[in-house]
Amino acid sequence: MSLVDIKGLDVGYVRHRKVQPAVIGLDLAVAPAEVVAIVGESGSGKTTTANAIIGLLPANGRITAGSAVVDGVETAGASERTLRRLRGSVVGLIPQDPMVGLNPTKRVGAQIAEAVRLRGGAPEEVFEHLAEAGVPDPELRARQYPHELSGGLRQRVLIAIALAGKPKLIIADEPTSALDVTVQKRILDHLGGLVREQGISLLIITHDLAVAADRADRIIVMQNGRKVEQGDPAAILGTPRERYTRQLIAAAPRLAHAGRVVPRFDVRGQEKPEPILELTDVSKTFAVSDLRRGARGFNALDKVSVTVPRGQTHALVGESGCGKTTTLRIALGLETATSGSVKLDGDEIVGRSWNRLRPLRRKAQLVHQDPFATLDPKFTIGQSITEPLVSFRIGNRKSRLERARELLDQVALPASYLDRLPSELSGGQRQRVAIARALALRPDLIMLDEPVSALDVLVQEQILQLLADLQAALGLSYLFVSHDLGVVAELAHTVSVMSHGKVVEQGPVAEVFTNPQSPYTQELIDAIPGRRVADAV
Template identity: 50%
Template sequence: MSDLLKVTDLSVAYAGRSGSRTVTHGVSFAVAPGEVVALVGESGSGKTTTAQAVIDLLPAGGRVVGGRIELAGEDVTHASARRWRELRGRRVGLIPQDPGASLDPTKRIGDSVAEAFRIHRAAPRRVLGARVEELLDRVGIDDPARRARQYPHELSGGMKQRVLIAAAIALGPGLLIADEPTSALDVTVQRRILDLLEDLRRENGTGILLVTHDLALAADHADRVLVLREGRVQEHGPSAQVLRAPESDYTRRLLADAPTLATPVHRAARTAPDGEQPAVRVRGLSVEFGGHGLGARLRKEQPFRAVDDVSFEIPRGTTHALVGESGSGKTTTARVIAAFQSAASGSVEVLGEDVLTLDSARRRELRRRVQLVYQNPYASLDPRQTILDAVTEPLANFGLEGSAAGRRAHAVQALERVALPAELHHRRPRELSGGQRQRVAIARAIVLHPELLILDEATSALDVTVQAGILRLLDDLQRERGLTYLVISHDLAVVRQIADTVTVLRRGRAVEQSGTAALFADPHEEYTRDLIASIPGKVPS
């Protein structure tokens, strides 16, 4: 049986102000029907560039400068734009990395999913609605008829990623290119999506090129693994062979840095001194959306309760994690703590301040002491600023560190602490990978020396080596400065490694709360047990 995809000696270059720069060098691999091949490696290793070249979606300035790309035996290396319009969607589908940037904010969800049917005239208009709802249901989106009428801003990051997957599989392409398809998803939804992809390859013979920084995921779901570093293949072979007995030092380092339930936890849980006021005290917090205003009252709409009677405390100098599925209320809770979201009821004290009653001046001062690192590095940086300017800006806004030269020196130090090379400091966000942009966002937060850092999926876009470095950095900062962390994460392996205490949220309510070690050793709730069982790379039973 012929390969669905065959890549031979692929080299890709980008044109820049200083000339052409080759970023992948002689990459070769193939994907057979019903096979999953994973491209793994650090941020900037060439994973996404390789995937984009395969489907002729390289960014401006990028071009194939060597090698050959074949789809089902057809040489498409230099195929015309018209031919690619015929191939995309029907022969090969793409699940892109960033759901926030990949969905048209002016289109309803149903229209985005139906687009492939319209482009290829693959279904009559009268059945489009039903087909779209079937696809949304298949990728695990609740109430698909209602969701199809909504816009992207009304969905969580995880739901938007599922919409992209529904659009990619709409026409049943033989080959799927999945670029970090589950990086924004909680573990239970991740498992459902991966089960869906498994069903597609088993039932339809779909071949999958999986681009991922998650080695545990690759170990669980890929038949073969290709390890890339700086655009060159370091290792290639069956996943069991590569990931259990790696030959290259680089692969061994990646595996050593990957957090899983098999990773021993050496960090002792921290506790605050008796009698010390907690950094954060949340009591009976409830947050509602909609159902207010004259129109809503006339329609008799009931408000949606996103957070329902949640309580917890975070002792100073410790790390507390909020975990749960997409839509469980984690980010909403964090936004209240950061004074970006009002509450329907309850109380929230942060660093001795009642955040629900702050005036604008005190709220501004609190936001210097409380920094929030968002999930999406694509949306959190100004595309017009250089990286160094982006990290310098908060110091200027608060009038800190004296002169402009002093502020820039502190910004450089912050960028160095998150391991961003000096040659990237004068580039703009579009010139950086997703993981590199997230490092900039973390540097921008720590440059202000905050007392509380809220990390909303802040390491979800990072490859395992950079993630390990960031986690070590956060641990060092906590020890040096007594920082307090609120971590929001769907990655329970990371939570187990860094958190002292955990609150498990489900549909806005706290269903379990305890010390991290106790929760993982003996979870009381079935929901918590299901979350833990869904973690990829867990210890074999």
């Protein structure tokens, strides 16, 4: 008997007095102790399906047909009292964003205690569930607030809350999409262990085919609200029947090479181009206040040396907190190095005042991870793209508008988008606008901070190809920050691997990724998902 049994499910959202379909005719079953992964792009209906199962559709969400039975209870049309009883005790939910899923004003232990209390459990179970979720030193962590924990630990706290109700099913909605590969592996290993040890069923919602391939007993592929294909990972990824599934596989950098990292560029033995950016022995110490020991220093960077060759891409990789973003901010002049040298196109930027740095800013621009956070929601796309030109007093209104049209053409967007607002664009389109804006001042160097980590694999592939095409056409140099080694292999020529504020290994990507010398680099490579199916197909 299935724990979850969905038949002919139709779900839609009411917009402008009409129901727009989000899930159409879905059949889905999850057996006890089974791991099922639902994969697809944003808007494919994955999360809507999960929310329908546990009665968490938004106010405008409607189940218009079909049934969703969980542990013998029909959730479609069930009362809120019935659904509340089901949540926690039968179904535990691990949301995508821990900072949204956790209350920032409550200590971690208090939030787990709520779930324990609803089940009638004892208060001391809080520490047991934290330990069960793989949180070290649970007594200490229980007293901390969410912002005091790393991303990986926050995700484990959400697992602890989900486990507190002793559920039969855990729904994990993109549980590791924002985490580094090593942290991702530890979280997924732990969830897999719970399935084996406690017989819990696991429904994983993900756009990462490699994660689905490694972890699921069965994969369901969704597109535009419909199930287009399902089967075991080896069959789905080895001999996919549907064109859409083949597109997803081809677009995923890690799966395109059967779970192995195969760099696009091999610059071993080639003469190095002259550098556009040189960081030499850069150190950065932040002052940290400690109530017990007073002010002390935290060494974020320790004698970091990085070179970006002209016309090529240099990547910085490593776990969160290793110093990647601090290095990038110092290179941009947004942070001041405690010691060391930073040269942009031969000009030293360390020690320069803000006014003396300004002329150099035309040479280096930044593309953020989340374009929606960096594009003014009240500005049209045309205003956002031309803002750097206005700031530097370049051209007149007519020439700026013409430049904006030219830039949109370069990033493969129609000129009609000039009058649109960021909210009217998809995530991939907004990232194209952010790239166009970065190109406005004709820079030599663009710094890319996790530019595709929030995008689906199909959109990710398009943005990576766009960046490669722009580099070839304009001779651009990139400093590329990423935690995804598969993506780095697609774009970068050279790489620096960072750990605890130090560069532990660097060189051509083809050399570092195929013959790593540092144990830490090998650990990063070993954590890349997708190998289980690579061995099977």
